[in-house]
Amino acid sequence: MTDLVLPSETNPLNNLFGGELLARMDRAASIAARRHSRRITVTASVNHVAFNRSIPLGSVVTVEAAISRTFRTSMEVFIDVWIEDRFSGERDKANEAIYTFVAVDDTGIPTEVPPLEPETELEKQRYEAALRRKQLSLVLAGKMKPADATELKALFLES
Ligand SMILES: CC(C)(COP(=O)(O)OP(=O)(O)OC[C@H]1O[C@@H](n2cnc3c(N)ncnc32)[C@H](O)[C@@H]1OP(=O)(O)O)[C@@H](O)C(=O)NCCC(=O)NCCS
Numbered sequence: 001m002t003d004l005v006l007p008s009e010t011n012p013l014n015n016l017f018g019g020e021l022l023a024r025m026d027r028a029a030s031i032a033a034r035r036h037s038r039r040i041t042v043t044a045s046v047n048h049v050a051f052n053r054s055i056p057l058g059s060v061v062t063v064e065a066a067i068s069r070t071f072r073t074s075m076e077v078f079i080d081v082w083i084e085d086r087f088s089g090e091r092d093k094a095n096e097a098i099y100t101f102v103a104v105d106d107t108g109i110p111t112e113v114p115p116l117e118p119e120t121e122l123e124k125q126r127y128e129a130a131l132r133r134k135q136l137s138l139v140l141a142g143k144m145k146p147a148d149a150t151e152l153k154a155l156f157l158e159s
Contacts, residue, residue, distance in 0.1 A: 001028045002062045002084075005055055015054035016061070021081065022049065025097050028065035029077040033101035036067045036075060037113040041101045044074060047137045049097040053083070060084040062091065068123070069130035073110035074102045076130045100137060 001024065009020045026043055033041035055061055062082040069076045081095040103113045118127040135152040138144035146153075 001031075002060060005057050005059045005061060007057060010057050013054070014057045016056075016059070018051060021051070021055070021061075021095065022046070022097075024061070024063050025049075025065070025079045025081070026099065028063040029079055029099045029101060032065040032067055032077050033075050033103070036070070036116065037103040039103035039111060039113070040106070041075070041103050042108075044100045044102045045137050045141065047076075047098040047100060047133055049095070051095055053092075053094040055081075055083055055094055060086075061094070066123075067116055068098075068118075068126035070113050070116045071134065073104075073112055074100055074134070075113055075116075076100055076126075076133065078126055098133060100134070 003024070005016045009017055011017045026046075030041055030043070060083070062084065064080045064082070065077050067075050068078045077099045079097045079099065080093060081097075082091040083094045084091050102110050105111045116127075118124045132149075132151040132155050135144060135149035139146050139149050139152070
């Protein structure tokens, strides 16, 4: 999704307001999740957001969302945010985020999603790490016991 930063969307420093960027990322991620699952999808959690660079008023901002891994009913969505240079047209990475979406039926009950096969090196890296991010998110939400987060524990034992 590509769009401009307008004055009503900025903070007192004339940079894009964080909540506006979160909303844009949520919309793009929702479209990616819906296209993959062909279901109604809802945001289950925002697992990670890094506001690495501010985005000035007037910028052309592109929000790219892609499913990085599917589980039974949930999908991890990676979002990369780019700003376009006004003169060269080149894109610079500004921010990134990881959201979790769940496919639901018409009554809001979680429903299965199709699997996903990573192809590029980046897709494979994101796919591999997705399970431990899911476990971390569930532990933080109080939906999984830390003792059951085997993939997450392995990360700490490795390092
Ligand atoms: C998201 C929602 C459907 C999950 O419902 P639930 O009763 O927890 O259902 P389940 O326990 O079966 O979980 C469904 C999936 O979500 C995953 N999930 C739930 N909470 C999660 C979290 N905090 N982080 C990561 N994954 C989560 C579960 O692991 C499960 O994934 P899987 O089937 O792929 O293994 C439900 O909480 C909901 O409708 N929330 C409101 C969504 C919404 O309105 N979003 C917009 C913000 S206002």
